Amino acid sequence: MIQFHHVSLEYPVTRTLALDDVNLHIKKGEFVYLVGHSGAGKSSFMSLVLKRSLPSKGEVYVAGEPLRRFRGGRTAMHRRRIGMIFQDNQLLPHLSSADNVAFALRVTGVPRREWDERVSGALKLVGLDHKKHALPVQLSQGEQQRVAIARAIVSEPPLLLADEPTGNLDPENSRDILKVLQNVNLRGTTVVVATHARDLVETFRHRTLTLRRGRLVRDDPYGGYAL
Amino acid sequence: MTYHLRQAWLAMRGNLTATLATLTTMVLALVMLGFVVLLTLNVDRALSQLESQVEVAAFLRDGADTERILSSIQDLPQVREATVVRKDAVLAEMQRDYPYVREAAELAGNPFPDTLRVRVARVADTTTVAGAVRKLDGVESVEYGAGYVERAARVLDAVRVAGYVLVALLLAGTLFNILNAVRVAMYARRAEINVMRLLGATRGFIRLPYLIEGLLLGVLGAALAGALLVPGYEALASRLTVLVPSLPMLQDRAVLAQLVGTLAGLGVLVGLVGSVVASGRYLRELE
Known part of the structure; x- marks a missing residue:
C-alpha cells in the first residue's frame, strides 16, 4: 500500500532534515504504528503520503503509484483514497457531527441521496449515531475525535492515516479510539497511526516502525515501544 | 451549486x-x-x-465672372456644394439676423459683396479648398471656420x-x-x-x-x-x-x-x- 524508497525530506527554509534515507513497505490491510519523539519525522511521513510535500530524494509510492508524477486533479483524487485524522481533529465548528462527516462526501462529489445512509453508518461505527445533531463544542474531546474518524472513513478509503489521534485524550478515551481504529482495520482498511502513546502501543500490539531524527531505526513486526 | x-x-x-x-x-x-x-x-x-455646417465663404470683387468661378469650384472633387449669393440676398440675410444693418445700409448703401459659399465633403479638406478658391481671379478674400472645429x-x-x-x-x-x-x-x-x-x-x-x-x-x-x-x-x-x-x-x-x-x-x-x-x-x- 505504501512504499518509501530511499526517501529523504529536507525543509528548504530551515534546512532541517526531517527524513533521512527511509526505506519501508506497508502492505495492504496492515495496522502499523509509527513511533518516535517529537521531531522524529512522523508528521513528515504523513505529509509525504498525503503529497503535501515532495521528498528531496527518493520516491514515495502509494498503491503502486509514484506520487511525484501527480499533478493538480490527480493529487485530489489521490487524497480521496486516504482518510486522515489529526490530533486537533480539525472539525468545522459551525457544522453538526453529521454535517462534518457529510462534508467529506460533499467535497468529493458523492451524490446527496447517498449521504444519510453513509453518514449514519460511519457514525454508528464510531458509536456516535445518537449525537449526529450535536455541534463539536457540545461533544467531549474523545467524541470529537470519533467524529473525525467517522469523517475520515465515510468515503471508505483503503488507507487511514492518524497523526497523534489520542494526543489530547485521557487514557480511557485513547483506548476507545484505538478500538475504533482496529475495527476500521478489520474491515480491510490499511491503518497507520503516528503516536508516542507508549501504553497504547504496548497494549494493542501491531507492527511498529520507530523513527529517530528522521531515520527508520526499528521495524518490529510484533510491536512494542522502544525508542 | x-x-x-x-x-x-x-x-x-x-x-x-x-x-x-x-x-x-x-x-x-x-x-x-x-x-x-x-x-x-x-x-x-x-x-x-x-462639421456639416463649416463652409468656405469667398467674397467676390464687383464685376467678377461668377459663372466661371462657380464652375471652377464645382469641378473640385472635395466640394460637396457651391452657390453664389448675390449681394442683395446677403444684405437681406444680414438684415434678418441683425436688424441694425438696415439703418447702416440706408445711410451707406449695401456694403456686402457677391459671396461664393462652398461646403466641403470632409472638414479636413477645408484649407485645401479655401486655398484653391483664393487663387481664382475675381476673389477678394476668403474666410472659413474650420479652425474652431x-x-x-x-x-x-x-x-x-x-x-x-x-x-x-x-x-x-x-x-x-x-x-x-x-x-x-x-x-x-x-x-x-x-x-x-x-x-x-x-x-x-x-x-x-x-x-x-x-x-x-x-x-x-x-x-x-x-x-x-x-x-x-x-x-x-x-x-x-x-x-x-x-x-x-x-x-x-x-x-x-x-x-x-x-x-x-x-x-x-x-x-x-x-x-x-x-x-x-x-x-x-x-x-
Whole structure:
C-alpha cells in the first residue's frame, strides 16, 4: 500500500532534515504504528503520503503509484483514497457531527441521496449515531475525535492515516479510539497511526516502525515501544 | 451549486467592509466609464453637426465672372456644394439676423459683396479648398471656420484620453480590491479550505465560491452603475436640451442599453479575473 524508497525530506527554509534515507513497505490491510519523539519525522511521513510535500530524494509510492508524477486533479483524487485524522481533529465548528462527516462526501462529489445512509453508518461505527445533531463544542474531546474518524472513513478509503489521534485524550478515551481504529482495520482498511502513546502501543500490539531524527531505526513486526 | 452560492454569500457578508469597498470602486469606475463614453458620443455628434455646417465663404470683387468661378469650384472633387449669393440676398440675410444693418445700409448703401459659399465633403479638406478658391481671379478674400472645429476636436481628444486613463486607474483599483477581498475571505476560511484539500476536494471545488463572489460583485457593481448612470444621464440630457436646444444630445434608449450591457460585461470580467487570480494564488501558496 505504501512504499518509501530511499526517501529523504529536507525543509528548504530551515534546512532541517526531517527524513533521512527511509526505506519501508506497508502492505495492504496492515495496522502499523509509527513511533518516535517529537521531531522524529512522523508528521513528515504523513505529509509525504498525503503529497503535501515532495521528498528531496527518493520516491514515495502509494498503491503502486509514484506520487511525484501527480499533478493538480490527480493529487485530489489521490487524497480521496486516504482518510486522515489529526490530533486537533480539525472539525468545522459551525457544522453538526453529521454535517462534518457529510462534508467529506460533499467535497468529493458523492451524490446527496447517498449521504444519510453513509453518514449514519460511519457514525454508528464510531458509536456516535445518537449525537449526529450535536455541534463539536457540545461533544467531549474523545467524541470529537470519533467524529473525525467517522469523517475520515465515510468515503471508505483503503488507507487511514492518524497523526497523534489520542494526543489530547485521557487514557480511557485513547483506548476507545484505538478500538475504533482496529475495527476500521478489520474491515480491510490499511491503518497507520503516528503516536508516542507508549501504553497504547504496548497494549494493542501491531507492527511498529520507530523513527529517530528522521531515520527508520526499528521495524518490529510484533510491536512494542522502544525508542 | 446551492452550497457554493451560500458560501459565496457568507464570504461577502463575513467581509462586509471589503465587499463594500470593492463594490464602491467598481460602481465608481463603471459610472465614470459610462460618462466618458457618453461624453465622447455626444461631443462626436456635436462635432459632426458643426462639421456639416463649416463652409468656405469667398467674397467676390464687383464685376467678377461668377459663372466661371462657380464652375471652377464645382469641378473640385472635395466640394460637396457651391452657390453664389448675390449681394442683395446677403444684405437681406444680414438684415434678418441683425436688424441694425438696415439703418447702416440706408445711410451707406449695401456694403456686402457677391459671396461664393462652398461646403466641403470632409472638414479636413477645408484649407485645401479655401486655398484653391483664393487663387481664382475675381476673389477678394476668403474666410472659413474650420479652425474652431479642429481645436474643439483636439480638446475632446485630450478630455477623452484623460477620462480613459482615470477609468483605467479605477478599474485597476477595483481589481486590487477584489484580489484583497477574495484573499481575506479565503484567509478567514483557511481551516475549512485546509480540511477540504486533505479530504480530496479539487481546486475548482474550493475556488468556486470565490469565483461566484467575484461574479456577483461584478454583476451587482454593473447593476448599481447602470441604475445611477441611466437616470442621471437622462436627467442631464433633458436639461441640456432645454438650455441649449441646438445641442444634439444622444437620447437613444437602445444605445444606452448597449452601453449598460457593455459595462455589465466589463464588471463581470473584472470580478471574475480578480477572483480567479486571487484564489489561484492563495491555493498555490498553500501547496
